[in-house]
Amino acid sequence: NAGVTQTPKFRVLKTGQSMTLLCAQDMNHEYMYWYRQDPGMGLRLIHYSVGEGTTAKGEVPDGYNVSRLKKQNFLLGLESAAPSQTSVYFCASSYGGGALHTQYFGPGTRLTVL
Amino acid sequence: GENVEQHPSTLSVQEGDSAVIKCTYSDSASNYFPWYKQELGKRPQLIIDIRSNVGEKKDQRIAVTLNKTAKHFSLHITETQPEDSAVYFCAASGPRQAGTALIFGKGTTLSVSS
Numbered sequence: 601n602a603g604v605t606q607t608p609k610f611r612v613l614k615t616g617q618s619m620t621l622l623c624a625q626d627m628n629h630e631y632m633y634w635y636r637q638d639p640g641m642g643l644r645l646i647h648y649s650v651g652e653g654t655t656a657k658g659e660v661p662d663g664y665n666v667s668r669l670k671k672q673n674f675l676l677g678l679e680s681a682a683p684s685q686t687s688v689y690f691c692a693s694s695y696g697g698g699a700l701h702t703q704y705f706g707p708g709t710r711l712t713v714l
Numbered sequence: 715g716e717n718v719e720q721h722p723s724t725l726s727v728q729e730g731d732s733a734v735i736k737c738t739y740s741d742s743a744s745n746y747f748p749w750y751k752q753e754l755g756k757r758p759q760l761i762i763d764i765r766s767n768v769g770e771k772k773d774q775r776i777a778v779t780l781n782k783t784a785k786h787f788s789l790h791i792t793e794t795q796p797e798d799s800a801v802y803f804c805a806a807s808g809p810r811q812a813g814t815a816l817i818f819g820k821g822t823t824l825s826v827s828s
Contacts, residue, residue: 633815642720642803642818643758650813658815659715690757697814702748705757 602626604706606691612712613681621676621709623691631694632674633658633703634666636687643690649674650697681713716741718806720819727794729828737804737819738786744808747780747787748816752801761802762789794826 607622623632630651635643645658649668663685665677674693678685691706717740727733739747748763764771764778764787771778775794780787791798801823805816 631813633813640723640820642718642820643816644818645813645815648813648815656813658813702760702763703816705750705759707757 604691604693604704606689606706606709608709609707610710612714613678614714615682617681618677618679619681619711620678621689621691621711623674623676623693623706624672625691625693625704625706626672627693627695627704628671629693629695629704630671631697631701631703632668633692633694634664634674634676635690635692636660637690637708638687646676646689681711683713685711686713687711716744716806716808716811716817718804718817718819720804720822722822723820724823724825726825726827729794729796729826731794733791733794733798733824733826735789735802735804735822735824736786737788737806738784739806739817740785741806741808741810742782742785743810744806746807746814747778748805748807749778749789750803750805752803752821754800758803791824794824796826796828799824799826 633648634646647666652671689709692703694701694703745766750758752758777790804819
């Protein structure tokens with residue numbers, strides 16, 4: 601049982617390049633989330649999904665797109681990377697929403713945009 | 715939307731002392747308050763949580779208290795040890811949060827010196 605995994609662990613992009621971050625979970629969780637973590641800012645929600653085939657915007661969605669084609673996977677895309685997107689990206693998942701269900705985090709992806 | 719304030723931003727204690735981190739939240743509908751510990755370069759990991767129908771919860775050296783009237787909650791660590799050194803994040807969630815996602819405080823860096 602691997603829990604929540606993320607690919608890649610590190611990536612360096614040039615401004616304007618595109619990439620996709622992959623999050624996978626093997627806990628049969630319905631809810632999945634993408635957060636970004638910046639120094640002194642805590643974690644902020646980018647996009648989330650409450651089930652296969654559904655996605656919605658979070659607090660800081662601009663410049664990102666997501667897809668949830670399979671229940672176990674949640675992809676985060678950057679179409680045209682900008683230096684402001686340099687951050688550590690964490691995926692999380694939970695069995696359901698609300699106070700009954702703990703969110704479990706992946707190991708993170710450190711992205712640098714030059 | 716929900717806003718979570720966390721204090722202090724840094725906290726230094728001697729081994730064996732107690733440490734207290736405080737958070738306030740703005741949305742009276744929030745009903746779930748987890749605390750995460752993040753060691754350097756690692757993912758956030760849940761250490762304790764409390765739900766709005768409970769005023770206090772303990773787990774060995776860690777306790778969390780919740781004051782719904784004042785809209786604040788606190789993490790208490792007793793008999794601190796060097797391995798408690800990490801960044802601690804409080805968070806809040808409730809039915810008015812998009813996807814019932816967690817809204818995080820900005821974190822407290824706890825340093826325990828021996």
